[in-house]
Amino acid sequence: MIIRNGNVFQEDGTYRRMDLYVENGRIVDCGTEVSEKEEIDAAGLKVLPGLVDIHSHGAVGHDFSDADATGLKEILRYEKSQGITSYCPTSMTLPIDMLIRIFASADAVKPDADCARIVGLNMEGPFLDPVKKGAHVEKYIRKPDIDFFRECQKASGGRIRVVTVAPNMEGAETFIRELKDDVVISIGHTDADYDCAASAMKSGAHHVTHLYNAMNDMGHRAPGVVCAAADDPECMVEMIGDGIHIDPAVVRNTFRMFGEERIVLISDSMMAAGMANGFYELGGQKVTVKDRKAVLEDGTIAGSATSLYECMRCVIAMGVPERAAVFAATRNPARSIGIYDEVGSLVPGKKADIVLADEKLNIVKVI
Numbered sequence: 032m033i034i035r036n037g038n039v040f041q042e043d044g045t046y047r048r049m050d051l052y053v054e055n056g057r058i059v060d061c062g063t064e065v066s067e068k069e070e071i072d073a074a075g076l077k078v079l080p081g082l083v084d085i086h087s088h089g090a091v092g093h094d095f096s097d098a099d100a101t102g103l104k105e106i107l108r109y110e111k112s113q114g115i116t117s118y119c120p121t122s123m124t125l126p127i128d129m130l131i132r133i134f135a136s137a138d139a140v141k142p143d144a145d146c147a148r149i150v151g152l153n154m155e156g157p158f159l160d161p162v163k164k165g166a167h168v169e170k171y172i173r174k175p176d177i178d179f180f181r182e183c184q185k186a187s188g189g190r191i192r193v194v195t196v197a198p199n200m201e202g203a204e205t206f207i208r209e210l211k212d213d214v215v216i217s218i219g220h221t222d223a224d225y226d227c228a229a230s231a232m233k234s235g236a237h238h239v240t241h242l243y244n245a246m247n248d249m250g251h252r253a254p255g256v257v258c259a260a261a262d263d264p265e266c267m268v269e270m271i272g273d274g275i276h277i278d279p280a281v282v283r284n285t286f287r288m289f290g291e292e293r294i295v296l297i298s299d300s301m302m303a304a305g306m307a308n309g310f311y312e313l314g315g316q317k318v319t320v321k322d323r324k325a326v327l328e329d330g331t332i333a334g335s336a337t338s339l340y341e342c343m344r345c346v347i348a349m350g351v352p353e354r355a356a357v358f359a360a361t362r363n364p365a366r367s368i369g370i371y372d373e374v375g376s377l378v379p380g381k382k383a384d385i386v387l388a389d390e391k392l393n394i395v396k397v398i
């Protein structure tokens with residue numbers, strides 16, 4: 032396949048008018064390497080790398096935590112239609128027997144060109160702090176437990192790429208030191224202060240789960256997880272860019288504080304993404320969705336009802352430079368879970384995960 036004359040997003044963040052050559056699902060150097068001569072006229076269109084959502088629970092009426100491979104396939108189909116080509120299904124806080132079934136269910140999903148590719152699994156619970164449980168069920172929360180994690184990792188076939196840990200819980204330090212080379216350890220759902228978070232980062236946790244949400248605010252005498260993450264040059268931070276979870280001024284200034292390299296936009300979507308307002312479920316709890324806002328019965332925000340692509344457009348509308356927003360939805364998430372050699376930018380050798388969009392970033396085609 033040859034994609035002609037598009038404005039192709041480059042690794043330096045500029046757009047360059049050029050042809051893109053695809054052979055056997057990968058980008059290649061030149062036209063002579065292309066056997067299938069299908070051509071797409073991309074004149075006037077933006078050509079972006081497929082997006083990488085490393086934190087999403089569900090969409091179109093299904094949740095990864097349903098442990099249902101058919102439902103997961105529908106989620107992946109929806110995500111691909113929205114420009115997300117790499118995806119990490121994300122679990123909620125649940126008992127171990129359920130988590131084992133959930134992680135095993137991902138294995139039953141076979142790759143499909145119409146669906147986003149599963150590039151890892153994200154284990155958000157149960158090693159959280161009850162004080163900052165957010166929309167997770169308190170009775171299933173557990174202290175960080177290496178054997179518990181290993182059992183889940185085994186059931187998943189080694190596909191868990193990210194695990195959230197509250198660093199102020201007993202056993203967190205040992206957990207981080209023991210597992211830091213096997214999985215990305217993400218600090219989150221925690222009442223930790225700056226010193227506790229900074230110490231966890233020194234031990235090897237260089238990722239933060241939805242910065243600002245389910246943690247203490249950054250105060251001028253209580254800098255918290257936010258400043259600890261900013262002070263750790265290796266730390267990547269997730270942000271939910273749906274326009275509901277974080278005020279636009281905070282989003283803009285967080286991009287300034289962390290720069291273009293370290294922010295990972297996520298959707299944190301639940302099953303109402305791609306659906307109408309109404310009543311849904313998340314981790315066994317009833318959720319009401321109205322005007323794209325998902326809440327539990329007590330008003331706690333319970334994930335988002337949008338896609339990563341919409342989050343990317345949303346933060347651009349807030350005033351984040353387009354190149355920074357594209358990096359945060361493509362390159363940075365890919366780097367954060369160690370798959371940037373395969374996806375996340377459009378250079379020869381990488382998978383041909385491509386979004387064609389018009390000037391206003393409306394999706395025209397996803398490849």
Ligand SMILES: CC(=O)N[C@@H]1[C@@H](O)[C@H](O)[C@@H](COP(=O)(O)O)O[C@@H]1O
Nearest residue numbers: 165166167244245246331332333334
């Ligand atoms: C799936 C999930 O759990 N997502 C969290 C939720 O738990 C938390 O309640 C909310 C708001 O947190 P905040 O009130 O601290 O900003 O952020 C995210 O939606």
